Structure formats: C-alpha cells, structure tokens
Amino acid sequence: METRTILITGANGEIGHGLISHFAEHDGVRVVALDLNTLDDSSKSKCYKTYTGDILDNRFLESLSTAHDFDVIYHLAALLSTRAERQPTIAHKVNVDGTLNLLETAITQSRLQGKEVKMIYPSSIAVYGLPDAGAKEKANRIGEDQCTEPRTMYGINKLYCERLGKYYMNYYRQLDAQPMGGKVDFRCVRFPGLISAVTLPTGGTSDFAPEMLHQAAKGEPYDCFVREDTRIPFMAMPDGVKALLSLEAAPRENLSTQIYNVGSFNPSAGELKRRVKKAFPDAVINFKPDLKRQAILDSWPADVDDSRARKDWGWNPEYDFERAFEEYLVPAVSQFYKRK
Numbered sequence: 102m103e104t105r106t107i108l109i110t111g112a113n114g115e116i117g118h119g120l121i122s123h124f125a126e127h128d129g130v131r132v133v134a135l136d137l138n139t140l141d142d143s144s145k146s147k148c149y150k151t152y153t154g155d156i157l158d159n160r161f162l163e164s165l166s167t168a169h170d171f172d173v174i175y176h177l178a179a180l181l182s183t184r185a186e187r188q189p190t191i192a193h194k195v196n197v198d199g200t201l202n203l204l205e206t207a208i209t210q211s212r213l214q215g216k217e218v219k220m221i222y223p224s225s226i227a228v229y230g231l232p233d234a235g236a237k238e239k240a241n242r243i244g245e246d247q248c249t250e251p252r253t254m255y256g257i258n259k260l261y262c263e264r265l266g267k268y269y270m271n272y273y274r275q276l277d278a279q280p281m282g283g284k285v286d287f288r289c290v291r292f293p294g295l296i297s298a299v300t301l302p303t304g305g306t307s308d309f310a311p312e313m314l315h316q317a318a319k320g321e322p323y324d325c326f327v328r329e330d331t332r333i334p335f336m337a338m339p340d341g342v343k344a345l346l347s348l349e350a351a352p353r354e355n356l357s358t359q360i361y362n363v364g365s366f367n368p369s370a371g372e373l374k375r376r377v378k379k380a381f382p383d384a385v386i387n388f389k390p391d392l393k394r395q396a397i398l399d400s401w402p403a404d405v406d407d408s409r410a411r412k413d414w415g416w417n418p419e420y421d422f423e424r425a426f427e428e429y430l431v432p433a434v435s436q437f438y439k440r441k
C-alpha cells in the first residue's frame with residue numbers, strides 16, 4: 102500500500118488530537134504535526150514527525166516543504182472566535198495570513214511533486230450573520246449561500262479564507278502567460294460547535310456546551326454565559342473528525358462545491374443543561390448571560406442545511422443528541438476526570 106504523508110497544522114488542538122489518534126490506528130499514513138505549542142507526549146508518539154513552529158514563519162514552512170512531500174494538508178491552526186474578538190489584529194494574522202501561507206505551501210508542494218495536493222480546511226457557522234434573535238427564529242435551517250454577513254473577526258476571517266481557498270483552486274495567477282503549474286484541491290467544512298469529552302475548549306463562542314459538561318463532570322458549578330433558549334448546532338468530536346476524513350476521501354467528481362455545511366444536533370442551552378443534569382444530577386448550572394457574547398450567538402443560525410454534504414459525499418453523523426451523551430460524552434468525560 103502507498104504511504105501518504107499528511108501535514109496537520111494546529112495539531113495540538115482539540116480536532117488535531119482526534120485526527121492524530123485516528124491516523125495512528127490506520128496503516129499507510131505518515132503524520133507530520135505542527136503547532137505553536139509542543140505536542141503532548143501521547144500525541145507525539147503517534148506521529149511520524151512533530152514540529153513546534155509558527156504558521157506565520159515562512160522560512161519554517163519552506164523548510165518543511167523541503168523535508169517532506171505532503172499529499173494532504175489539514176490546516177487546523179487558528180485563533181478561535183472569543184480570542185479572535187479580543188485580539189482582532191493577531192487573529193487576522195494567524196487566521197488569514199496563516200491560511201494564505203498554507204495555501205502557498207500547498208501550491209509549492211504540488212509544483213515540486215507534479216501532482217495535486219489536497220487542503221482540508223475547517224470553517225465555521227461563524228461565517229453566518231443573522232441580524233438578531235427574531236430573524237434567527239424565522240430563518241430555520243441555513244444553507245451555505247444564505248446570510249453570510251458575519252459580525253465577528255473570526256467569522257470574517259473564515260469566510261475570506263473559504264474564498265481564498267476557492268481562488269487558489271480555480272483562478273490562481275489566472276493572468277500568467279505561462280501557467281506556473283501547481284494545483285490545490287481545496288475542500289472545506291463549516292463546523293458547528295464541537296463537543297469533546299477529552300480536550301477542553303480554548304476560546305470558542307460555542308464553548309458553553311462543553312464547559313457545562315466538563316464542569317459538571319468535575320463537580321464544579323457553572324455559570325452559563327448564554328440565555329436558556331439559545332440554540333445553535335453542535336456535533337460530537339468523533340463526528341467532526343469523521344466529517345473531515347469523509348470529505349478528504351470523496352472523489353472530486355462527486356463534489357458540486359468546495360464549501361459544505363455539516364449538521365448533527367441542535368439543543369437549546371436549557372436542553373443541554375437538562376441532559377447534563379440527567380448524567381450528573383448534582384451539577385449546579387446557572388444561566389448568567391453575557392449580553393455581548395449572547396449577541397454573537399443570536400447572529401448564528403439555530404440549524405444548518407447540510408443536504409449538499411449528505412448528497413455529495415454521504416455525510417451522516419453517527420451521534421444524535423441522545424447518543425452523543427449516552428455513548429460518547431458522559432462515559433468518556435467521567436473516565437477523563439477519574440484518571441486526573
């Protein structure tokens with residue numbers, strides 16, 4: 102079997118951990134992992150090579166290109182929504198300039214190897230922007246091309262990078278007399294909030310769901326920063342990893358677009374609280390909305406229309422709300438804190 106070399110940026114993050122664990126269980130894959138922070142030992146041992154470095158450092162990215170031939174790049178490194186809102190210029194650098202650097206890396210790699218290089222990019226429901234809670238209630242399930250008026254730095258960064266990816270794939274240096282060669286096969290999923298049982302969230306606006314669960318499992322009270330009726334889409338982390346892998350594996354000719362919504366379940370914060378309390382009856386969860394973060398959540402859709410992903414590459418999440426808690430989140434999070 103041919104061995105594929107896969108670069109994962111932001112490998113030390115929540116999704117990176119899941120992807121690395123997946124690839125470690127499969128033959129024929131060499132994972133090259135890169136993150137600003139040194140990878141933890143358990144993930145390190147699952148990788149072919151790990152690098153501590155910055156995606157804004159072009160010299161460093163060039164040295165990676167010299168050392169490896171990448172078949173696929175999973176570009177995960179980013180500053181998430183809450184952090185991005187607090188440090189907008191740094192967010193723009195990491196999220197936009199960093200993505201541009203990785204697209205250039207993909208093109209260079211493609212030229213050097215004389216074949217297409219795939220780039221898998223996780224975008225977010227933060228690219229959507231509904232004017233207010235009333236419009237959100239009326240809108241129902243949002244399709245990929247509707248309401249893309251984001252009101253956060255993160256959402257704007259993600260929407261622009263989706264378009265950069267399309268440009269690199271379809272129009273890169275379109276005026277050159279002699280085509281320079283090099284082709285990126287850019288594929289993107291717009292994720293809802295992801296809930297992991299084994300990694301802690303790091304500054305997303307959807308973090309109230311994983312925080313509620315983790316605090317309950319630790320036996321600590323939680324002040325939820327949104328109203329009880331707040332409803333956005335969520336997904337269990339194993340399905341997030343599955344979405345990226347399935348999109349990567351899909352035959353190009355089946356893909357009618359490069360940007361796909363993926364949905365799973367969409368409980369309100371109140372429904373989340375009831376489900377967490379069913380698992381951890383002593384949990385103390387209060388709603389203390391932060392009006393500024395609430396306004397951001399009120400601009401994100403209550404649900405997404407993921408029919409394109411279902412049709413084109415057979416998207417079908419394994420975990421609905423009940424199964425996610427019963428079979429993944431509650432057993433794994435309980436085990437996680439027992440071990441600590």
Ligand SMILES: NC(=O)c1ccc[n+]([C@@H]2O[C@H](COP(=O)([O-])OP(=O)(O)OC[C@H]3O[C@@H](n4cnc5c(N)ncnc54)[C@H](O)[C@@H]3O)[C@@H](O)[C@H]2O)c1
Pocket residue numbers: 110111112113114115116117135136137138154155156157176177178179180181195199223224225226291292293294295296303305307
């Ligand atoms: N987790 C979610 O709910 C969610 C939802 C939608 C989209 N996404 C997207 O998925 C991707 C991964 O998310 P995650 O939850 O694993 O995030 P995370 O914050 O857990 O991980 C991001 C990683 O990127 C690294 N990083 C940041 N700046 C870097 C830089 N300059 N150079 C190298 N590495 C850098 C961080 O050290 C971190 O380990 C991100 O692009 C995020 O926007 C995540």
